[in-house]
Amino acid sequence: KHHQCEQKLIEVRSRKGECRERLDQYRDELVRIMNCVKAENASINALSAIEGEVINIEQDNQRVKAAMGSALQELKTGQALLSKDLSAKVRSVELALARGCNILDAVLTRKHERETDLDSKSRDMYIQHHESCVKMYRHFAQILADKEDKRDQLVDTLE
Incomplete structure (x- = not known):
C-alpha cells in the first residue's frame, strides 16, 4: 500500500510539472497573441489616420469647387x-482668363x-494589414495543430 501511495505521489508530481509546463506555454501563447493584437491596433490607428487624410481631401475638394466657381x-x-x-478690354480679359487658369491648374495639381x-499610403497600409492577418492566422493554425497533437498524446498516454 505504501508503494502504491508513492506511485500516486510520483504521478501527481509529474502531472503538476506537466501542468506548469502547459501554463508556461499558455503564457507564451498569450504574449504572442497580445503582440498580434497590438499589431492589429497599430493597423487600425493607421487606417484612422488615413480616414483623417480622406476628410482633408474632401475638404480640399470643396475648396476646389469654390475655386472653380x-x-x-x-x-x-x-x-x-x-x-x-x-x-479696349482684350488685355484685361486675357489676364482674368490667365488667373482663372492658373488657379485651376494649381488646385488640380x-x-x-x-x-x-x-x-x-492606402496600398502600404493594406499590405501591412494583410501581412499581420496572415501571421496571426498562421499562428492560430499552429496553436490548433499543437493542441490536437497534445490531445492525441494525452489520449495515447491515458490508453
Missing part, C-alpha cells in the same frame, strides 16, 4: 468685358498630388 466667375467676367468693348499620396 471663382474661376468660372472670372471667365464670365472676361466674357462680359469682351462683349462690351473688345478692342495639388489635388492630384494628395490623391496619389493617399493611394500610396
Whole structure:
C-alpha cells in the first residue's frame, strides 16, 4: 500500500510539472497573441489616420469647387468685358482668363498630388494589414495543430 501511495505521489508530481509546463506555454501563447493584437491596433490607428487624410481631401475638394466657381466667375467676367468693348478690354480679359487658369491648374495639381499620396499610403497600409492577418492566422493554425497533437498524446498516454 505504501508503494502504491508513492506511485500516486510520483504521478501527481509529474502531472503538476506537466501542468506548469502547459501554463508556461499558455503564457507564451498569450504574449504572442497580445503582440498580434497590438499589431492589429497599430493597423487600425493607421487606417484612422488615413480616414483623417480622406476628410482633408474632401475638404480640399470643396475648396476646389469654390475655386472653380471663382474661376468660372472670372471667365464670365472676361466674357462680359469682351462683349462690351473688345478692342479696349482684350488685355484685361486675357489676364482674368490667365488667373482663372492658373488657379485651376494649381488646385488640380495639388489635388492630384494628395490623391496619389493617399493611394500610396492606402496600398502600404493594406499590405501591412494583410501581412499581420496572415501571421496571426498562421499562428492560430499552429496553436490548433499543437493542441490536437497534445490531445492525441494525452489520449495515447491515458490508453
